[in-house]
Each structure stands twice: as structure tokens, then as C-alpha cells.
Amino acid sequence: MNLLETINNPADLRKLPRHQLKPLADELRTFLLDSVSKTGGHLSSNLGTVELTVALHYVFNTPHDRIVWDVGHQTYSHKILTGRRDQFHTLRQLDGISGFPRRVESEYDTFGTAHSSTSISAALGMAAAAKLKGEQRHAIAVIGDGSMTAGMAFEALNNAGVEEDCNLLVILNDNDMSISPPVGALNRYLARLMSGQFYAAAKNVGKSVLPGPVLELAKKLEEHAKGMVVPATMFEEFGFNYIGPIDGHDLDSLIPTLQNIRNLKGPQFLHVVTKKGQGYKLAEAEPILYHGTGKFNPAEGIKPATAPAKITYTEVFGNWLCDMAAKDERLVGITPAMREGSGMVRFNAEYPKRYFDVGIAEQHSVTFGAGLACEGMKPVVAIYSTFLQRAYDQLIHDVALQNLDVTFALDRAGIVGADGATHAGNYDLAYLRCIPNMVVMAASDENECRQMLTTAYHYPGPAAVRYPRGAGIGAAIAQELTTIPLGKGEVRRQGERVAILAFGSMVAPALKAGEQLNATVANMRFVKPLDVELVKQLAADHDYLVTVEEGCVMGGAGAAVAEALAEAGIVKPLQMLGLPDKFIDHGDPAKLLASVGLDGDGIAKSIKQRFLGGEPRLVVNNG
Ligand SMILES: Cc1ncc(C[n+]2csc(CCOP(=O)(O)OP(=O)(O)O)c2C)c(N)n1
Ligand SMILES: CC(=O)[C@@H](O)[C@H](O)COP(=O)(O)O
Numbered sequence: 001m002n003l004l005e006t007i008n009n010p011a012d013l014r015k016l017p018r019h020q021l022k023p024l025a026d027e028l029r030t031f032l033l034d035s036v037s038k039t040g041g042h043l044s045s046n047l048g049t050v051e052l053t054v055a056l057h058y059v060f061n062t063p064h065d066r067i068v069w070d071v072g073h074q075t076y077s078h079k080i081l082t083g084r085r086d087q088f089h090t091l092r093q094l095d096g097i098s099g100f101p102r103r104v105e106s107e108y109d110t111f112g113t114a115h116s117s118t119s120i121s122a123a124l125g126m127a128a129a130a131k132l133k134g135e136q137r138h139a140i141a142v143i144g145d146g147s148m149t150a151g152m153a154f155e156a157l158n159n160a161g162v163e164e165d166c167n168l169l170v171i172l173n174d175n176d177m178s179i180s181p182p183v184g185a186l187n188r189y190l191a192r193l194m195s196g197q198f199y200a201a202a203k204n205v206g207k208s209v210l211p212g213p214v215l216e217l218a219k220k221l222e223e224h225a226k227g228m229v230v231p232a233t234m235f236e237e238f239g240f241n242y243i244g245p246i247d248g249h250d251l252d253s254l255i256p257t258l259q260n261i262r263n264l265k266g267p268q269f270l271h272v273v274t275k276k277g278q279g280y281k282l283a284e285a286e287p288i289l290y291h292g293t294g295k296f297n298p299a300e301g302i303k304p305a306t307a308p309a310k311i312t313y314t315e316v317f318g319n320w321l322c323d324m325a326a327k328d329e330r331l332v333g334i335t336p337a338m339r340e341g342s343g344m345v346r347f348n349a350e351y352p353k354r355y356f357d358v359g360i361a362e363q364h365s366v367t368f369g370a371g372l373a374c375e376g377m378k379p380v381v382a383i384y385s386t387f388l389q390r391a392y393d394q395l396i397h398d399v400a401l402q403n404l405d406v407t408f409a410l411d412r413a414g415i416v417g418a419d420g421a422t423h424a425g426n427y428d429l430a431y432l433r434c435i436p437n438m439v440v441m442a443a444s445d446e447n448e449c450r451q452m453l454t455t456a457y458h459y460p461g462p463a464a465v466r467y468p469r470g471a472g473i474g475a476a477i478a479q480e481l482t483t484i485p486l487g488k489g490e491v492r493r494q495g496e497r498v499a500i501l502a503f504g505s506m507v508a509p510a511l512k513a514g515e516q517l518n519a520t521v522a523n524m525r526f527v528k529p530l531d532v533e534l535v536k537q538l539a540a541d542h543d544y545l546v547t548v549e550e551g552c553v554m555g556g557a558g559a560a561v562a563e564a565l566a567e568a569g570i571v572k573p574l575q576m577l578g579l580p581d582k583f584i585d586h587g588d589p590a591k592l593l594a595s596v597g598l599d600g601d602g603i604a605k606s607i608k609q610r611f612l613g614g615e616p617r618l619v620v621n622n623g
């Protein structure tokens with residue numbers, strides 16, 4: 001690690017002679033693999049961007065020039081080269097550095113990302129600001145082929161192509177992979193470009209920037225290709241100067257090309273070809289497995305678990321989907337590019353015609369589901385809570401307003417852990433329950449999750465079931481596809497004085513708190529329609545009411561209970577426990593939940609403090 005240790009910022013990198021960049025990149029790759037195998041993290045994408053990162057920081061004057069990384073799951077080399085090498089072992093852990101770029105973490109992290117396809121918009125904004133302020137700087141968006149499939153990326157291209165005076169460079173990092181294999185017409189188009197455009201690349205760069213001998217070579221190439229018509233690329237039609245494709249692992253291609261582009265004005269588009277997992281054979285062979293890893297031994301690679309692991313909620317959903325599909329041929333499953341994460345690999349294999357990976361296109365996934373529902377199909381949109389945020393208008397305007405029969409399987413509800421605030425599903429209860437026609441359920445265990453999915457499926461309108469990342473409490477799962485009564489909760493523990501109204505994943509810790517306090521505990525099941533009769537009954541039978549949810553307190557399930565009490569004219573001391581009004585960083589989920597008082601002890605402690613040790617009063621827990 002001789003070279004890498006000398007690089008504390010990109011200025012150090014820029015002092016290196018060119019011939020040392022390749023050994024530096026090799027050291028960086030070794031460092032990455034070693035470190036990520038100890039912490040876990042997004043490995044494949046990072047192995048693929050080592051050379052590109054070195055070249056960008058070498059050629060451009062960062063942080064004066066702005067690099068905006070799309071998603072940001074490929075920024076580990078960038079972090080290591082921009083002063084965070086010594087903190088890298090803390091990646092994605094409590095109080096450690098984030099797995100994504102964050103403006104508060106470094107001046108080199110020009111824009112916070114983690115949800116995809118924002119980079120071109122943000123970089124264009126930066127380029128436009130530079131123009132308005134009369135500053136000479138480059139704004140560079142680095143976006144993957146998967147992330148390029150989102151509407152937002154195209155909205156930005158559409159805007160950028162006419163901003164002729166903006167110094168914007170879009171780099172398409174094309175590794176022919178999303179998390180899953182790539183999908184859609186754009187992927188086909190990029191494959192065509194890769195197979196037929198090397199000649200065009202030489203022509204474009206030659207004409208625009210290359211001096212002397214290289215321009216001569218480009219002209220010769222043009223002559224040799226007499227009669228061959230090279231159509232303008234789609235990106236040229238959008239108003240960009242398209243350059244590429246070039247080999248994104250070859251510093252001898254990358255550096256001169258970037259140096260040439262640096263001298264160009266207006267919107268530039270560089271198509272770079274890389275390999276996911278580059279340099280680590282196991283990841284090259286299985287980029288999906290190594291997309292996001294836990295800890296593993298790099299000499300052996302990721303091994304299948306020896307002991308049977310507890311079933312995850314994601315698997316509960318995946319099994320349910322196949323079982324329900326076997327019973328009802330109208331069922332179709334939709335994922336916006338999260339086949340593995342959403343547990344749809346088996347469904348894809350067993351029902352390929354009824355499986356739709358629509359690319360990173362959350363908005364489209366919802367409206368596509370709406371269209372299917374209009375024709376009597378039974379769409380199930382499997383989507384992470386955090387990503388459904390992208391499709392809010394589609395949910396309201398296209399699905400709920402028309403009361404269409406779409407089932408939403410909301411994975412990663414609540415705290416997610418290593419990905420942190422960007423991926424936490426903390427808002428779905430608040431943003432769903434205010435939409436007319438919606439049914440909203442929160443699963444308290446694996447069996448109930450299956451029952452709720454069945455209930456949502458049979459409900460003839462829009463219905464959502466939320467469940468957390470990872471395994472649940474280990475409940476036995478009945479194989480029958482049974483429903484639960486709509487809008488009905490259940491009392492799980494009978495106690496006195498205090499009634500805890502728990503939602504979803506908070507039922508288990510609420511039961512622990514209930515034991516400590518001899519409190520009544522209700523599993524409310526539905527956030528909408530809320531079981532108002534149960535709320536009234538609990539209010540009548542107890543001195544204090546406490547709501548608990550793994551979601552934001554503001555506007556969430558507790559707020560639904562408060563509204564119901566107000567509507568019924570019931571005045572009762574009410575404590576609302578849930579996630580505070582602040583973003584919660586990455587870390588171990590259990591520890592994070594405990595840190596905001598959402599484990600059994602924390603819930604009991606809050607209730608004791610507010611009600612059992614002093615005078616009752618209305619309390620909202622805002623952290
Ligand atoms: C809006 C949004 N949807 C889904 C995801 C989940 N996601 C993260 S990376 C990724 C694949 C991105 O593919 P690409 O841009 O080609 O980068 P690569 O992984 O190939 O390096 C997906 C689907 C996300 N981060 N943001
Ligand atoms: C970067 C990104 O958005 C995904 O790779 C995400 O990190 C996956 O999260 P899960 O591990 O919860 O599927």
C-alpha cells in the first residue's frame with residue numbers, strides 16, 4: 001500500500017506521474033476488497049469504478065470541479081482518495097462514514113445521493129449556477145446504465161441538451177447490469193452502440209478536440225469507413241456531444257479522453273464501458289451476489305449459510321406471491337428493478353410471463369399497475385417503502401383516485417440499518433393513510449404478513465402491507481391463504497391502567513413492555529381503516545393510552561388514533577411513541593431502534609416516565 005498511503009486528497013493524486021496511476025488503482029482495488037469484506041457494503045459496483053475515479057480526480061480540479069455520483073453506491077474509491085481512507089473501516093456502521101456521498105461528510109461529496117437517477121439534474125443545476133455566477137468550473141454527472149433507465153434522468157437530459165453554455169459532462173458508466181440483469185429498450189440500444197460505435201467515437205473526439213496526429217488517424221478511419229453511415233446517437237439528438245464508448249478500466253483511454261473533454265464547451269456525453277466486480281473473479285462471475293455484501297472471507301468468497309437462517313419478510317412475500325399466482329392467473333408481479341431485494345427471483349422463474357421488471361422506474365411501475373388493474377388483472381407492486389416515495393402522485397392520481405385494485409407490498413418499512421436515512425421506510429404510514437380509498441396494514445409477524453397480503457389482494461381497491469427488512473419474530477407460517485377481517489385489531493395481552501396500541505413490528509417490543517408494566521397490548525393491524533371501536537373500548541377500560549409504531553410520529557398511526565379519539569370526543573392521556581422528527585443515520589437496526597426508545601425496555605421506560613411516575617398528560621415523543 002505504498003502509493004495509496006501517500007494520497008490524502010486528490011491534490012496528492014494529481015502530483016503523481018502518469019505511470020504510477022495504474023499501480024495506485026491496483027492498490028485501491030486491493031484495499032477496497034479487503035475493507036469491504038470486513039464491513040460489508042456495495043462491492044461489485046465499486047470494483048468497477050476504480051479507474052474511472054482515479055482518472056476523474058486526476059484530470060479535473062476537484063472539489064472546485066463538481067463530481068455528482070448517481071446513487072453513490074460506487075463512491076468508495078472516491079471516499080478513499082478524498083481523505084477518508086483511515087475512516088473507511090467504519091463504513092456504514094453507527095457513527096461511521098456513510099455508504100453514500102453526503103455533503104456533511106466531505107467537500108468532495110458535492111451532492112447527497114442514494115436514490116438513483118438524480119445526478120444529471122443536480123449537476124446541471126450546478127453548471128447553470130456556475131454560468132450565472134460567472135465561475136469557471138465543470139459539473140460532472142456519473143450515472144450507471146441501470147440508473148439511466150429512470151424518467152428523471154431523461155427529464156434532465158431533455159433540459160440539459162438545450163443549455164448550450166453549461167459546462168456539463170454526463171458520464172454513462174455502462175456495465176450492462178443494474179442490481180439484476182439490465183432490462184428494457186435502453187439497454188438494447190446501449191448494446192447496439194457498444195457493438196457499432198467505436199468508429200464514431202474516434203470521429204467525434206477527433207473532430208472536436210484532438211490535435212495533429214490523432215485527428216489524422218480519425219480522418220483515416222473515416223476514409224476507411226467510406227460508405228458506412230453512422231447515425232447520430234440518441235444522446236446527440238438530445239443536444240449532447242457524444243463520445244465513446246471507451247474502456248473504463250484503461251487509464252490510457254480514460255485520461256486523454258477526459259483531458260480533451262475538459263477543453264470542450266457545452267453538454268458533453270461520455271460513454272464508458274466497465275465491468276461490475278472488475279478484478280475480483282468471484283464478483284465478476286456473480287455481480288448480483290456481490291452487489292451488496294455482508295462480511296466474508298475474500299479468499300473463499302461468499303458462502304451459503306450453514307445453519308438454516310430465519311425466514312425473512314422478503315421471503316414470506318416471495319413465497320406468498322408464488323402461492324397466490326398458482327391460485328389466480330390474473331396475478332401479475334411488478335418490480336422497479338429490485339427483483340432480488342423484493343424476493344421475486346422464484347416468481348420470475350416460475351411465472352416469467354407474469355413478471356415485470358420495469359427498470360428503475362417507480363412512477364411507471366405504479367401507473368403500469370393501474371393500467372393492468374383497469375383491464376381486470378391483479379397487479380402486485382413490490383416496492384421498498386422509501387422508493388414508493390418517488391411514485392406518490394401516481395399512487396394518488398392514477399391508483400387511489402380511480403379506486404383501482406392494486407396491491408402494494410412495501411418492503412424495508414422502518415429502519416433499514418446500513419443504508420441509513422436515505423433508505424429508511426419511515427414515512428409510508430403517514431403518506432399512505434391520508435389518501436382516500438387506501439387500506440394500510442402493518443404486519444406484526446411473518447404469518448400475519450402472509451394473511452395481510454392475502455387480505456390486500458382480495459380487497460377490491462388499493463391496499464398496502466408494510467413489513468420490515470430482515471427476519472421477524474420467527475412465527476410459524478400457516479400455508480393456507482387466509483384473510484383477516486378488514487379494519488379489525490386484536491388484544492394480545494390483557495393488563496390494566498395502560499393500553500399500548502402497537503402497530504406492525506412494534507407489537508413484539510410492546511408485548512415485552514406490557515409484561516414489565518402489566519399493560520394491555522393491542523395489535524392494531526390496520527392503520528386504515530383504523531379499528532375505532534377497539535380504540536374506544538381501550539380508552540374506556542384504561543387510564544392511559546400509548547401508541548407505538550416504527551414510523552414517523554407526525555401524521556402516522558398514533559396520529560390516526562389521536563384523530564379518532566378527538567372525533568369521538570374522548571379526552572384521554574395519550575402518548576405517541578415512534579420515530580422522532582429527525583433523520584436517523586446508518587447503523588445496526590436493533591441499536592438504532594433502542595436509541596430512539598423503540599425496544600421493549602425503551603417503551604416501558606417512556607411509559608413509566610410519562611404516566612406511571614407522575615401526573616398524566618398528553619405527550620408527543622419528538623425525540
Ligand atoms: C430510485 C431508486 N430505485 C432503486 C434503487 C436501488 N438500486 C440501487 S443501485 C441499483 C442499480 C443501479 O444500476 P446502475 O446505475 O447501472 O449501477 P451499477 O449497480 O451497475 O453500478 C438499484 C436498482 C435506488 N437506489 N434508487
Ligand atoms: C444502493 C441501493 O439502493 C441498493 O443496493 C440498496 O442498498 C439495497 O438495499 P437492501 O440490501 O436492503 O436490498
Ligand SMILES: [Mg+2]
Nearest residue numbers: 144145146177
Ligand atoms: Mg450498471
